[in-house]
Amino acid sequence: MIDPMDFLLWTKGPMFDWAIAIFALGMLARLVEIFMLGRKPNYAEPRGGEWGPGFRTIFTRSVADAGTFQRAPFNVVIGTVWHVGFFIALLLFIPHIELIYSVLGIRWPGLPNPVVDAVTAITILAMIGALIHRLRNPVMKHISTFEDYLVWTVTFLPLITGYIAYHRMIDPYPLALGLHILAAEIFLIVLPFTKLTHMFTVFIARWYNGAIFGRKGVAS
Amino acid sequence: MAHHKTLGESLRAHGVSRRGFLKFCAATASMMALPPTMTPAIAAALEQARRPSVIWLSFQECTGCTESLTRSHSPTVEDLILDVISLDYHHTLQAASGEAAEHAREVAMRENFGNYLVVVDGSLPGPDSNPGYSTIAGISNYQMLMETLEGAAAVVAVGTCAAFGGLPQANPNPTGAVAVQTLAGDKPVINVPGCPPVPMVITGVLAQYLTFGKLPEMDQYNRPLAFFGQSIHDRCYRRPFYDKGLFAETFDDEGARAGWCLYRLGCKGPSTYNACATMRWNAGTSWPVEAGHPCLGCSEPKFWDAGGFYDALSVPPGDTGSTLLAAGVSGAIIGGAAAALAKRRQKADLAERQPVKIDELEQKL
Amino acid sequence: MSSLQDIPVHVAAEWGNALPVLHEIRHALERLAETGEARVIDLNAMPFGPGDEDRLLGLLGQGEIEARLDALGVTQIRETAVPGVWLVDHRNADGERLVLHVEIAEVPAILRTQAEDLRDAVAALDARLATGASPFPHRPDN
Ligand code: SF4
Numbered sequence: 001m002i003d004p005m006d007f008l009l010w011t012k013g014p015m016f017d018w019a020i021a022i023f024a025l026g027m028l029a030r031l032v033e034i035f036m037l038g039r040k041p042n043y044a045e046p047r048g049g050e051w052g053p054g055f056r057t058i059f060t061r062s063v064a065d066a067g068t069f070q071r072a073p074f075n076v077v078i079g080t081v082w083h084v085g086f087f088i089a090l091l092l093f094i095p096h097i098e099l100i101y102s103v104l105g106i107r108w109p110g111l112p113n114p115v116v117d118a119v120t121a122i123t124i125l126a127m128i129g130a131l132i133h134r135l136r137n138p139v140m141k142h143i144s145t146f147e148d149y150l151v152w153t154v155t156f157l158p159l160i161t162g163y164i165a166y167h168r169m170i171d172p173y174p175l176a177l178g179l180h181i182l183a184a185e186i187f188l189i190v191l192p193f194t195k196l197t198h199m200f201t202v203f204i205a206r207w208y209n210g211a212i213f214g215r216k217g218v219a220s
Numbered sequence: 221m222a223h224h225k226t227l228g229e230s231l232r233a234h235g236v237s238r239r240g241f242l243k244f245c246a247a248t249a250s251m252m253a254l255p256p257t258m259t260p261a262i263a264a265a266l267e268q269a270r271r272p273s274v275i276w277l278s279f280q281e282c283t284g285c286t287e288s289l290t291r292s293h294s295p296t297v298e299d300l301i302l303d304v305i306s307l308d309y310h311h312t313l314q315a316a317s318g319e320a321a322e323h324a325r326e327v328a329m330r331e332n333f334g335n336y337l338v339v340v341d342g343s344l345p346g347p348d349s350n351p352g353y354s355t356i357a358g359i360s361n362y363q364m365l366m367e368t369l370e371g372a373a374a375v376v377a378v379g380t381c382a383a384f385g386g387l388p389q390a391n392p393n394p395t396g397a398v399a400v401q402t403l404a405g406d407k408p409v410i411n412v413p414g415c416p417p418v419p420m421v422i423t424g425v426l427a428q429y430l431t432f433g434k435l436p437e438m439d440q441y442n443r444p445l446a447f448f449g450q451s452i453h454d455r456c457y458r459r460p461f462y463d464k465g466l467f468a469e470t471f472d473d474e475g476a477r478a479g480w481c482l483y484r485l486g487c488k489g490p491s492t493y494n495a496c497a498t499m500r501w502n503a504g505t506s507w508p509v510e511a512g513h514p515c516l517g518c519s520e521p522k523f524w525d526a527g528g529f530y531d532a533l534s535v536p537p538g539d540t541g542s543t544l545l546a547a548g549v550s551g552a553i554i555g556g557a558a559a560a561l562a563k564r565r566q567k568a569d570l571a572e573r574q575p576v577k578i579d580e581l582e583q584k585l
Numbered sequence: 586m587s588s589l590q591d592i593p594v595h596v597a598a599e600w601g602n603a604l605p606v607l608h609e610i611r612h613a614l615e616r617l618a619e620t621g622e623a624r625v626i627d628l629n630a631m632p633f634g635p636g637d638e639d640r641l642l643g644l645l646g647q648g649e650i651e652a653r654l655d656a657l658g659v660t661q662i663r664e665t666a667v668p669g670v671w672l673v674d675h676r677n678a679d680g681e682r683l684v685l686h687v688e689i690a691e692v693p694a695i696l697r698t699q700a701e702d703l704r705d706a707v708a709a710l711d712a713r714l715a716t717g718a719s720p721f722p723h724r725p726d727n
């Protein structure tokens with residue numbers, strides 16, 4: 001029989017430290033490598049700035065263009081919904097803000113619990129929708145790898161366990177909370193070594209894209 | 221002797237009328253956290269209940285639990301209960317001391333072998349620790365517990381120390397303290413944790429055992445469900461504020477004055493199972509959260525080591541900030557080294573580059 | 586002099602666990618009217634916040650009947666302004682509250698003559714007659 005309180009304290013204590021350590025180590029190793037490698041020097045005369053277009057592209061590429069939307073409206077809508085929902089739940093739930101404050105020393109205002117709760121429910125549904133779509137669409141199914149399903153699972157678990165813990169659907173509560181924390185830790189550990197790194201690299205990549213085009217004097 | 225009288229008889233001997241008895245039963249039902257509909261059943265059971273002998277052992281404790289017990293908010297009922305259960309041995313409450321006290325314990329054990337109830341407050345140095353850390357009349361706590369348990373019908377561990385090890389067991393646990401249940405073997409254990417437990421809960425559990433003569437329904441920590449079945453958070457009157465996301469952030473801000481939820485001030489109510497929110501303290505006057513202080517989680521195992529009392533439940537107890545920094549710096553170094561290596565290789569490749577012209581290639585073919 | 590009362594804590598009045606209890610009472614009243622089934626609610630077991638009990642009792646108001654029981658301390662029994670809803674306030678010898686019941690019934694159970702007492706009643710009366718207690722003066726206990 002597992003002791004729920006021991007389990008909770010293990011997930012909050014040693015396991016949390018391990019997860020944070022692996023996450024920080026892996027993620028920084030990757031980012032520093034990316035930045036240090038940089039890009040090949042471009043000796044051509046610049047026809048425009050890099051910074052402005054770089055940041056502009058971060059935004060423009062975050063919004064699907066009309067063509068993409070027409071081709072895959074489901075992907076765009078569902079994808080946007082659950083990405084935004086995931087970040088609202090992660091960053092604007094008061095207990096999470098307290099946690100981040102205790103680790104990083106920075107804090108911001110949160111949303112009322114019922115709002116986060118509703119957003120979480122929508123996010124969970126959207127993620128399930130995305131999975132069903134992936135399984136039923138022949139092309140999606142064909143190009144999906146083991147990693148895609150792994151990444152879906154480790155992203156889904158913190159959401160569903162968080163929802164269960166908030167609604168106290170598992171008794172006793174320390175067990176429910178411990179499961180949620182463990183799920184988040186698995187997410188953190190897996191993050192630097194899978195395509196989840198796009199959480200950090202996506203904006204860097206978009207900036208580079210924009211910067212390259214900007215330098216060439218074309219719009220992206 | 222009185223030992224052989226039923227409770228009904230001894231109450232009548234006290235001159236308690238039938239209505240008085242009913243009132244007593246109603247109060248007992250409330251104390252046992254049972255619905256009022258149970259009053260007739262309690263009356264019937266109490267009518268037949270016999271006075272069990274109780275031996276109360278105090279080990280590594282602060283006497284807070286006994287202090288709490290003697291402040292049980294219904295003195296009439298509690299007096300009767302204590303009158304009815306015969307407290308044959310209790311260091312703090314008994315008049316006898318030294319040899320005479322130990323003698324009383326031995327007599328009670330012999331006369332009621334197999335039927336007496338042992339109540340313990342305080343944890344004790346385990347079998348592998350130095351027994352000298354805590355002794356009574358030259359007998360180590362461990363030896364006394366094992367001896368006394370032999371003829372016990374059940375053991376009630378009163379307070380978080382007896383139930384879970386409590387303060388003595390907190391890191392670094394210098395005395396090697398253990399909880400009673402780790403030593404009780406196959407003797408039934410009822411845990412009544414709390415630092416201290418709500419007075420009414422102590423008497424309530426004893427009354428329940430006395431009334432029905434059997435173990436109550438318990439959770440996986442052997443806590444009676446009647447008192448520990450629901451979390452503080454589930455019965456907290458501030459819960460609507462939690463649900464609305466209205467939190468006090470300091471002890472003197474607007475939210476604190478308006479009585480908002482204390483989660484951000486460290487309230488452990490969500491993970492704590494106890495009866496404070498309904499039974500309250502000090503004769504039902506109030507309870508910690510009502511007084512504006514977060515719940516510390518005192519009725520849960522390891523509560524002393526579970527992180528700061530004023531840190532939110534979601535905050536890890538360790539120094540994660542420096543772990544993050546150290547890991548981040550090492551990650552940066554590794555990443556830097558990997559990049560430097562790659563660049564070196566690139567440079568080396570560049571230096572060894574041997575350009576080939578197209579006609580040279582064609583000649584080769 | 587500063588006292589506890591001076592600390593500016595105001596109670597946000599919109600919360601009330603009094604409301605669910607009132608609903609429970611209403612439900613019990615309907616049952617009493619339909620089936621004659623009585624019900625007792627233990628207010629000690631309610632997760633009341635500050636002021637909830639006062640709000641509840643204030644709303645129920647004061648009815649016509651008040652009775653007093655002397656056994657193991659005083660018990661106050663009174664009907665509220667809502668017929669059929671009684672308050673039974675058991676106190677101990679020191680005047681501290683043991684339990685506060687809301688009883689939804691025609692008559693609170695504790696007011697009735699108890700069956701066991703009734704069995705002994707004739708004997709008790711006979712005993713009184715036999716001792717030849719004078720019918721005068723009017724003091725019953727003499
Ligand atoms: S004060 Fe504590 S127990 Fe009450 S609602 Fe807030 S977190 Fe829960």
Ligand code: SF4
Binds near residue numbers: 492507
């Ligand atoms: S409110 Fe919490 S810490 Fe305080 S006595 Fe109750 S259970 Fe223990």
